[in-house]
Amino acid sequence: MCDQTFLVNVFGSCDKCFKQRALRPVFKKSQQLSYCSPCAEIMATDGLHENETLASLKSEAESLKGKLEEERAKLHDVELHQVAERVEALGQFVMKTRRTLKGHGNKVLCMDWCKDKRRIVSSSQDGKVIVWDSFTTNKEHAVTMPCTWVMACAYAPSGCAIACGGLDNKCSVYPLTFDKNENMAAKKKSVAMHTNYLSACSFTNSDMQILTASGDGTCALWDVESGQLLQSFHGHGADVLCLDLAPSETGNTFVSGGCDKKAMVWDMRSGQCVQAFETHESDINSVRYYPSGDAFASGSDDATCRLYDLRADREVAIYSKESIIFGASSVDFSLSGRLLFAGYNDYTINVWDVLKGSRVSILFGHENRVSTLRVSPDGTAFCSGSWDHTLRAQPQALLLEVALPGLEPSDRPGPSAPVNLRGRARTTCKTTCSGIKMGPVSQKLPKPAFQSTLFK
Amino acid sequence: MAQGSGDQRTVGIADPEESSPNMIVYRKIEDIITKMQDDKTGGVPIRTVKSFLSKIPSVVTGTDIVQWLMKNLSIEDPVEAIHLGSLVAAQGYVFPISDHVLTMKDDGTFYRFQAPYFWPSNCWEPENTDYAIYLCKRTMQNKARLELADYEAENLARLQRAFARKWEFIFMQAEAQVKIDRKKDKTERKILDSQERAFWDVHRPVPGCVNTTEMDIRKCRRLKNPQKVKKSVYGVTEESQSQSPVHVPSQPIRKTTKEDIRKQITFLNAQIDRHRLKMSKVAESLIAYTEQYVEYDPLVTPAEPSNPWISDDIALWDIEMSKEPSQHRVKRWGFSFDEILKDQVGRDQFLRFLESEFSSENLRFWLAVQDLKEQPLQDVAKRVEEIWQEFLAPGAPSAINLDSHSYEITSQNVKDGGRYTFEDAQEHIYKLMKSDSYARFLRSNAYQDLLLARKKPESEQGRRTSLEKFTRSVGW
Numbered sequence: 001m002c003d004q005t006f007l008v009n010v011f012g013s014c015d016k017c018f019k020q021r022a023l024r025p026v027f028k029k030s031q032q033l034s035y036c037s038p039c040a041e042i043m044a045t046d047g048l049h050e051n052e053t054l055a056s057l058k059s060e061a062e063s064l065k066g067k068l069e070e071e072r073a074k075l076h077d078v079e080l081h082q083v084a085e086r087v088e089a090l091g092q093f094v095m096k097t098r099r100t101l102k103g104h105g106n107k108v109l110c111m112d113w114c115k116d117k118r119r120i121v122s123s124s125q126d127g128k129v130i131v132w133d134s135f136t137t138n139k140e141h142a143v144t145m146p147c148t149w150v151m152a153c154a155y156a157p158s159g160c161a162i163a164c165g166g167l168d169n170k171c172s173v174y175p176l177t178f179d180k181n182e183n184m185a186a187k188k189k190s191v192a193m194h195t196n197y198l199s200a201c202s203f204t205n206s207d208m209q210i211l212t213a214s215g216d217g218t219c220a221l222w223d224v225e226s227g228q229l230l231q232s233f234h235g236h237g238a239d240v241l242c243l244d245l246a247p248s249e250t251g252n253t254f255v256s257g258g259c260d261k262k263a264m265v266w267d268m269r270s271g272q273c274v275q276a277f278e279t280h281e282s283d284i285n286s287v288r289y290y291p292s293g294d295a296f297a298s299g300s301d302d303a304t305c306r307l308y309d310l311r312a313d314r315e316v317a318i319y320s321k322e323s324i325i326f327g328a329s330s331v332d333f334s335l336s337g338r339l340l341f342a343g344y345n346d347y348t349i350n351v352w353d354v355l356k357g358s359r360v361s362i363l364f365g366h367e368n369r370v371s372t373l374r375v376s377p378d379g380t381a382f383c384s385g386s387w388d389h390t391l392r393a394q395p396q397a398l399l400l401e402v403a404l405p406g407l408e409p410s411d412r413p414g415p416s417a418p419v420n421l422r423g424r425a426r427t428t429c430k431t432t433c434s435g436i437k438m439g440p441v442s443q444k445l446p447k448p449a450f451q452s453t454l455f456k
Numbered sequence: 457m458a459q460g461s462g463d464q465r466t467v468g469i470a471d472p473e474e475s476s477p478n479m480i481v482y483r484k485i486e487d488i489i490t491k492m493q494d495d496k497t498g499g500v501p502i503r504t505v506k507s508f509l510s511k512i513p514s515v516v517t518g519t520d521i522v523q524w525l526m527k528n529l530s531i532e533d534p535v536e537a538i539h540l541g542s543l544v545a546a547q548g549y550v551f552p553i554s555d556h557v558l559t560m561k562d563d564g565t566f567y568r569f570q571a572p573y574f575w576p577s578n579c580w581e582p583e584n585t586d587y588a589i590y591l592c593k594r595t596m597q598n599k600a601r602l603e604l605a606d607y608e609a610e611n612l613a614r615l616q617r618a619f620a621r622k623w624e625f626i627f628m629q630a631e632a633q634v635k636i637d638r639k640k641d642k643t644e645r646k647i648l649d650s651q652e653r654a655f656w657d658v659h660r661p662v663p664g665c666v667n668t669t670e671m672d673i674r675k676c677r678r679l680k681n682p683q684k685v686k687k688s689v690y691g692v693t694e695e696s697q698s699q700s701p702v703h704v705p706s707q708p709i710r711k712t713t714k715e716d717i718r719k720q721i722t723f724l725n726a727q728i729d730r731h732r733l734k735m736s737k738v739a740e741s742l743i744a745y746t747e748q749y750v751e752y753d754p755l756v757t758p759a760e761p762s763n764p765w766i767s768d769d770i771a772l773w774d775i776e777m778s779k780e781p782s783q784h785r786v787k788r789w790g791f792s793f794d795e796i797l798k799d800q801v802g803r804d805q806f807l808r809f810l811e812s813e814f815s816s817e818n819l820r821f822w823l824a825v826q827d828l829k830e831q832p833l834q835d836v837a838k839r840v841e842e843i844w845q846e847f848l849a850p851g852a853p854s855a856i857n858l859d860s861h862s863y864e865i866t867s868q869n870v871k872d873g874g875r876y877t878f879e880d881a882q883e884h885i886y887k888l889m890k891s892d893s894y895a896r897f898l899r900s901n902a903y904q905d906l907l908l909a910r911k912k913p914e915s916e917q918g919r920r921t922s923l924e925k926f927t928r929s930v931g932w
Contacts, residue, residue, distance in 0.1 A: 057717040064724035075734045083739035087747070090756070098765045117773060135764070149673050167673070199674060206830030215674060225832035230875075237712070239674060249797045249826075250886060259675075269876050273723065275730075282480055283675070292745045294738075301477035303484075309742070311733040316742075323529040323540055325484040327477055336753035338746045345481075346543050355743055362536060368666050378776070380754040381765045387670070393765060 014039055072314045080307070080316045084355035090338070093351065093361040098381065101132055101391040103139055108385035109166075110372045114155045117378045121162045122391055123150035129164045131176065134383065134393050141176055143184045152200045156207040163191070163210055165198035171212050173224055192222045199241045202254075204268075211254060211268075213240040219256050221268060233266050235273045242286045248293045255296050257284030263298050263308060277308050279315045286330045290354075291337045297354075299328030305342050307354065319352040321359060330372050335379030343370030343384050365392060477675050482547070482577035489549050492524055493569055500524045505566065513643045515553060515566040522562045538562050546668045548576050551654035556605055556662045558654070568647065574655040576669070582659050585626060586689045588615040590656055592630035593637075607663055629692055655689075748791060752784075760784070781805075786906045790898055793890040797822075805906070809897050817854035818885050818893065821847045825882045829875055840873040848881070858884060 010023050014036040021036035026043060035043060106126035113120050118135040127148050131141040147168035154163045156173075165171040171192035174184050192198065196215035203210055204221075209230065213219045219233040219240055238259035246253045252268040263284055265275040282301035289296045295309040295316070303324050307317040319340065326346035333340055339360065340352040349363040349370055368387035375382040376393075385391045474483075492499050500520045505512045518541070525537040541560030544550055545567070551558055553566045560567070574580075591612040594604055604612065619626060637645060661667050751757050764770045775782060781801045789796040789805075796802040803823075810816035824847070828839045847856050848866060858866065862884050869877040897903055904910070 052714070054712075054714055054717070057714055057721065061717055061720050061724065064721060064728065068724055068728050071728050072732065075732050077734055078736045078739060080735070080739045080742065083736065084743060087743060135770070151674065197674065204830070205826075208830055208832045223833040226834060228833055230833070239677075241674065249794050250882070269879070275727070276723075282475065283477055290742070291749065292742075294745075295742065301480060303480075309738045311741075312735055312738040313727075313730060313732045314735075316735065316738065321530075323525075323531045323536060325488075325540075326481055326543070334753050334755040336746050336749035336756060337742070338750055338753060338756055346539070348539070355746060362533075364535070364539060375755075378754070378773075379752075380759060380763050380772070382755070388666075 010034065016043075072312075075312065076314065080355065081357040084357075087355055089356070090353055090360055095351075095361060095363050095394055097365055097392045097394050099134055099137055099393040101134060101137055101393070102389070103130060103132075104128060104389045104391075106389060107368070107387040108371060108389060108391055109149065109151050110153045110164075111374060111383060111385045111391060112153055112155045112162075113374055113376050113383070114159045115157055115377055116159055117376050117380065119155070119159065120383060120391070121153050121155050121164075122372075122385055123153040123164050123166070124389070125149050129153055129162065129174075131162060132391075134391070141184060143174055143188075145172075149197070152198050152212075154201050154203055154210075156203050157205060158207050161207055163201050163203065165192065165201060165212070167197050169194045169196060169198060169214070169216075171198050171201045171210060171222070173210070189224070189227070191224050191227050192220060193227075194218070194220070196239070199239065200243050202243060202245055204245060211243060211245065213243045213256055215239040217258070219243060219254075219266065231268060231271045233271055233273070235264055235266075235276075236260050236262060241283060244288050244296065246293045247289055247291060251293060255287045255289065257287040257298055257300075259283045261300075263287055263296070265296075265310065275310060275313065277315060279306065280304070282327070285327065288332050291333055291335060297331050297333065297340055299331040299342050301327035303327055303344075305331055305340060305352065307340075317354070317357050319350075319357060319359070321350075324350065329370060330374075330384075332373055332375045332382065334375055334382075341373055341375065341382050343373040343386075345369045347386070347388075349373065349384055363394070366390070478671070479577060482575070485544055485547060485549050486575065486577065488525075488529070488544070489569060491528065492521070498524075498528075502569075511643075512553065512566060512646075514647055515568055518552075518561045518563050518565045518567060521550070521560065521567060534562060546658075546666060548574065548654060548658035548668070551650070551657065553650050556653075556657050557665055558657055558661075568650055568654075570654055571648070571651045574651055576658065580655075580659065580687075580689070581669075582656075582689050584615060585619070585622075585692060587611070587656065587660055588619055588626045589629045589633065589690050589692070590652070591615065592626055593633045596630060596634050597637075605662075611660065629690060633690055752788060781906065783907060783909050786903070789903075790907070793886075793894045796894070796897075805902065806894075806897055809900055809902050810893060812902075813893075813896075815893065817847065817856050818889050820854060821856045821878075822882060822885055822889065825878045828878070831875075836875050837873040840870060840877050843878065844870050856881075856885060857888075 012020065012023055012034070014021055014023060015033040016035055016039040019036060023034040023036055024040055026033050026035045026040055101120075101122070104122065104124040104126070105128065106124045108122055108124050111120050111122040118133055119131060119140070120134050121129065121131045123129045123145075125148055127145040127150055129143050129145060129150055130139055132139055141162075145164065145166070145168065147166055150164050150166040152163075152165050152171070156162065159176075161173055161175045163171055163173045170190050173189045173191050175187050175189075177184065177187070191210055192201070192212045194212065194214035194216050196217075198212055198214055200213040201210055208224050210222050210224055211219065212222065217234070217236045217238060217240060219236075220229055221231040221233075222228065223230055233256070236256065236258040240256050240258040242258075243254055243256040245251075246255070253265055253274065254268060255263060255265045257263045261278055261280045261282060261284060263277045263280075264273045266272070267274050280298065280300040280302055281304075284298045284300045286299040287296055288298075290307070294311055295307055297305055297307050299305045303326060304318050304320040305328050306315050306319070308314065309316045319342070324344065324346070326344050328342045328344050330343040331340060333354070338354055340354050341349060342352065343349050347364070347366045347368055347370065349366075350359055351361040351363070352358070353360050366384065366386040366388050370384050370386050372385040373382060381393050383391055383393045491497065493502065500516045502514055502516045505515055521541050522534060522537045525531055525540055526534060529537075529540070531537045531540070538560055541550075542558075545552070545558040545560050548558070549570050550560075550567050551570060552561075553568050555565075591604065591608060594608075595612070616623060637648075640648065659669055754763055759772055761771050761775075762769055764772055776785075779801060781799075785799070785801070789799065789802045796806055803819075807816055807819055810819055821843070824839075824843050828836065828843060831839055846852055847854050848858070848863070848870075858881055862880050866878060866881045869880075
């Protein structure tokens with residue numbers, strides 16, 4: 001019994017090996033050829049690889065993505081905000097700027113808190129990096145970077161150094177010294193080298209390692225002493241804009257967000273991506289872990305913030321409103337994870353109830369985009385930095401209002417006189433038309449009408 | 457507004473330019489503006505207003521706009537609506553007819569809508585030559601309403617100096633523009649003049665006003681071919697167009713290769729098989745965590761004694777620095793094993809407890825491995841050896857108890873001597889401590905005393921230490 005039946009059309013010279021054999025017809029790119037049996041078999045297996053064109057691989061990937069979404073949706077039995085209906089609502093918030101840090105001559109791009117809960121480092125477009133004691137509003141250190149647009153800065157866990165970088169494609173570490181005679185820039189150490197701008201940097205649990213994110217689409221872990229690359233993380237399809245380390249004592253993971261609309265969770269040891277989420281409709285500007293480390297929030301140019309849970313492996317909440325149309329640039333949680341603070345490109349800060357998904361409060365006060373926002377290490381305040389050249393530290397008192405008959409919910413207590421540690425000297429904002437520098441301007445600075453009622 | 461995360465809006469994007477962050481905002485604003493001007497679906501009342509001897513065509517009051525925004529975008533607070541209106545104005549889509557400053561007021565001030573020609577979504581980056589032509593043109597028209605403001609006069613003077621050599625050309629262009637304008641209908645001219653002025657208020661803002669055309673440099677790369685010659689507002693073509701001052705880093709876009717996609721496919725397959733938790737469980741967990749920690753969250757529950765930022769009193773921070781932990785703080789150590797490891801004072805207490813049980817080697821090992829991971833690269837190998845000798849080598853002084861499998865893995869790793877040599881062992885010891893020592897610590901007198909702030913009477917302490925001394929001297 002033969003296990004193979006084929007039609008022998010002709011006996012002749014094989015079109016491939018030219019040997020005299022029994023030939024069968026084969027079709028290659030709609031052209032009919034005559035191959036002998038062994039050559040036909042080889043062609044069949046070759047064809048598998050040939051058919052694996054970029055297009056077919058892409059469509060396979062797409063269908064797998066669809067299947068992944070299906071799997072994720074299977075366990076979606078309820079919405080977070082539905083379960084959270086039983087949670088007590090938060091009361092009214094009174095928000096007040098307690099400290100305004102003025103001294104940057106240009107847009108503030110990034111800031112970070114020191115573990116001592118009061119010092120901060122901030123960086124700006126004009127290349128200046130300043131260390132402040134934000135409690136007293138004193139400037140303690142200042143250094144000028146050799147590049148403009150210092151988009152990333154970080155405080156070392158020990159409080160003895162800072163890291164910063166931006167358009168210079170590098171991340172440099174500056175030890176902080178209180179010796180007046182020493183020039184901070186002299187002790188500068190270049191640690192990270194990327195092939196495009198540095199968008200974010202963060203020390204790990206020690207002063208000895210730094211994690212960086214770059215416009216070149218990669219993240220990297222560096223040894224500070226030697227400047228050596230310890231691990232690199234590839235996977236984003238476009239610029240990586242932000243990163244955050246997991247808060248666990250034993251964790252070795254971090255999350256990153258990029259212009260490819262993806263948020264990716266990485267294992268620091270292996271360099272592998274362990275989870276990825278792609279539900280945003282535009283660039284992800286900021287990512288921050290929920291305090292337990294089981295979830296993280298993201299802020300994006302699509303004007304939404306979203307919460308992703310790592311155990312459910314999906315997006316579990318969206319924080320958005322019809323009236324919020326500008327992108328969110330920066331997000332951070334309060335200590336318990338109940339509140340999410342988000343700074344937006346429409347100059348406001350929105351405070352979201354993480355569990356219920358509703359907006360609790362909106363803060364006006366900045367006069368240009370909010371570019372950076374961080375809650376202090378002990379959660380007593382948060383600081384926001386803006387393109388209006390200032391940083392503002394804001395704690396708040398939560399008033400749990402008991403509903404009394406006759407008391408209107410909109411009767412908020414008016415702002416009382418703020419505590420001032422320093423005199424308010426308004427710096428005139430100078431705008432430059434391209435190429436033309438404006439000289440000293442004697443005009444009154446116009447202010448939008450609403451500001452005077454909410455913010456002093 | 458609570459939203460389920462199931463509804464994903466798919467935006468069909470053909471043109472990559474459309475998905476750039478700026479464009480997303482522009483399209484949203486344009487959507488709002490279009491609806492606002494739509495008579496049939498409840499738009500704002502745009503009308504011609506009689507004023508003294510003339511008519512003001514095509515205007516709407518600030519109040520009308522603010523009301524419309526509140527109604528159509530579900531805004532409850534008028535302050536928010538005013539802010540949004542001001543932003544829409546600052547971007548250049550609506551403007552006050554008698555002010556250079558682009559802001560919105562909730563009163564009878566008149567506003568006009570910008571012509572689509574001048575919309576920011578057309579990616580204008582007007583040159584100074586255009587601005588010069590515009591200012592020059594304004595001086596040629598003898599109308600009170602078209603007089604230059606102070607800052608404009610200053611700008612013009614500077615431009616005259618800067619473009620001294622080609623001023624004749626600019627003057628001619630201005631004259632040509634004036635001629636064209638004269639031919640238009642009077643009412644139409646009023647409208648167009650105001651729209652043109654509003655355009656320049658966006659691109660050459662009043663000093664002190666926010667320049668909304670400033671871009672985030674990280675997003676600049678996706679601009680529509682920034683190297684190309686920019687179009688002129690007045691159709692002027694020049695040989696030497698100056699470069700945009702915005703930095704445009706040039707980088708070859710890395711094409712996705714077959715290898716990339718194969719990796720992606722492997723990754724996706726692994727993800728599909730991943731173990732997931734049900735949403736209901738996850739929601740419970742998130743809520744439980746938040747509820748447990750809410751009393752420790754100073755932004756929700758006022759801090760005791762006070763929040764330093766509000767009271768200007770750093771008592772809270774002083775208390776946290778002291779070695780005597782408050783009951784509040786001690787209670788937190790009981791929430792999870794990680795909590796006690798995170799807190800220096802908690803760690804010390806736990807270590808002391810373990811020492812009293814003569815079982816501190818586990819915690820010390822765990823701490824040593826944490827420390828190893830924080831070492832600079834050059835010190836790693838040495839520390840690995842030290843840890844091995846102290847805790848794991850045969851005859852180690854602080855021998856820890858590992859199962860044989862874990863011990864095998866670890867002794868293999870030690871040969872390479874990397875930062876993660878003891879990861880497996882550390883995980884085992886962590887689990888052991890969590891289920892055994894930590895649980896006992898929480899039940900111990902030492903912890904309970906701190907938690908309930910019980911003060912030990914002096915005599916009892918004296919008896920205890922002498923007993924300890926005795927047992928130690930006997931060699932137990």
